[in-house]
Amino acid sequence: MDIKPVLNVKKMSEMTYKVPLMADLAAEGKTPEVLFWVGCAGSFDDRYKKVTIAMVKILNKVGIDFAVLGTEESCTGDPAKRAGREDLFQMQAIGNIELLNAYNIKKIVTACPHCFNILKNEYKELGGDYDVIHHSTFLQQLIDAGKVKMTEGGEFKGKKITYHDSCYLGRANDIYEAPRKVLEQLDADLVEMKRCRTKGLCCGAGGAQMFKDAEKGKKEINVERIEDALETGANVVAAACPFCMTMMTDGVKSKEREHDVKVFDLAEIVADAEGLS
């Protein structure tokens, strides 16, 4: 597999962002403190690549010793497992675990709740035991440690923001407060939808629904959900999941509200308030 070299290009803001590759570090005999698991959406989805970049900028700014797998990374197998293909999931999992264990990875951070859930809960039984944290928790920890202050203003200052709970963070893993604490750090007006936290409504993409059309019904789930968000009067819908991001963005389009309602990931909001965009 051809591995691309570390990108190291000068930037106007004098900060040069680096993305160390795991293979390179291993060749030097180094093990990073944390592996940033980018995920398929973070690698290929044009919209979500921006979130990946925001994460890398934050990691650079706070000076965390991290690496990514680059082209060695592979789908965790989540959509296959949820669609019933346990065999395909396990093939993927075993391959990933062999790689992660060979690199002696101990801690993984990821922006995708589906990757997060499966790496944290379902790899263990197959021999992959890691300390896995979602980027919402990771960002909250950086704020708590005073490493991220979000004092650079940015475009979200003073805006009305509503947070959409991802099922695989919230109900699946009881993470409700971390994303909210990150948003509270902004000087913004955080408003809740009528269905939130444990009662949050799914965006419609979980359980491999992202990869097929919905069954016959009277409405699309993401439209039902975006109505909750619009009802709050918020101009920014904060998401913490690549699938939620797609579904909510499509929901905004279906309501023809692209001009005044935008969907952003937590990492993008933090990067912006850190003056990293």
Added chain:
Amino acid sequence: MKFLPQVAFLIALGVTAYLIYRRVSRISANIKLGRSLDRTDNPSARWKTMLRIAFGQQKMFDKPLVGILHFLVYAGFVLINIEVLEIIIDGITGTHRIFAGLLGGFYTILISFFEFLAVGVLLACVIFLIRRHLLKVPRFSNPEMKGWPALDATVILVVEITLMAAILLMNAADTVLQAKGAAHYPQTGAFLFSQMFTPMLEGLSMNALVVIERVGWWFHILGIFAFAVYVTYSKHLHIALAFPNTYFSNLQPKGYMDNMESVTNEVQLALGLKEDDGNMPEIDRFGAKDINDLTWKNLMDAYSCTECGRCTSNCPANITGKKLSPRKVMMDTRDRMEEIGEYIAKGGELDKALTEGHGLYSDERISKEELMACTTCNACTDACPINIDPLSIILQMRRYIALEEADTPQSWNSMFTNIENNMAPWQFSPTDRFNWAENLND
């Protein structure tokens, strides 16, 4: 002749006990049709879950008003059973209000408290009837609720109202009889609520009052016996099963989906990580096609379900008009289990029973369309007041569709191929996976 009421009572008690024993044996045998699953770990967390969710009814208070009303019926049911104990002792020994002599003045306070609960239960049940029949709460009128399930709910509420009314009438006649100095009626003084009805009864003859008191007494206890048997056939079984069902709750994070060990063996063989030593376990079936493929806990869940529909009213698929209803998944599982249990009880073999009637995975019961609509969001499992897990059944049946029938939707098949060939669910080249980094310093 003197012992006739006692003999009649003992016969009624015996018949009730026998009918309940027979029915509980059937339910237990049906649940044991399920696959094994270990839910005995971490007993302290399990006790805590049961105390909080079943005993303390924590999740019922998600809807505070209904939570209070339901708690009243529950507390009334549990505490009034102390009075039922007295009735049973009286019935067997031929005494009357045996606890009155033992408890003295406290007895009057105790029965007054029970009357307070009885009135509470009665009012709550009336409100519940109004909610079902006049206010038309949407989740009570989904398609799966037509016919027997709706009737079952009404029967339960009407019986509870009638039983509570019988207590009050019996107590009112009793206190009037006491005042008139009737023999065998120990002095207890008037009770909290039934004293309101005594003026209506004071003009009646002693004989008429004895008849009213005895009819109230017999109606109440026979009603309880009949109801106890009825409950074992009804969705109302949750009053008992809520406790074991919450004890055996899933303690893993809700997002955890179990690992199929049978598949691990196959995968390790395929990858050459393991050699076939001839001791590989025989695999009956991947995933669940019928009730015997599900775990015993899935089956206990089905018997515990009281069809309240909170799962369905929170299900994103159902809210947006898809056919999927988590409540229906539980009801279909229970109906199929009953059908198979009945066949086996008549001397049939399980294998033959599974070919009779409509299987659990069929258009008549749980269809592919329903299973495919689930987003695995866990809204149903979160909403259930007694931790029933419809998602577990849905996912096991999806495994059957994918692994045994290879009948998944075409777009999913493409996604599977992409994962196999491109290491991502989309059709991108794996060599492009790191291209995002090129724009990092733009």
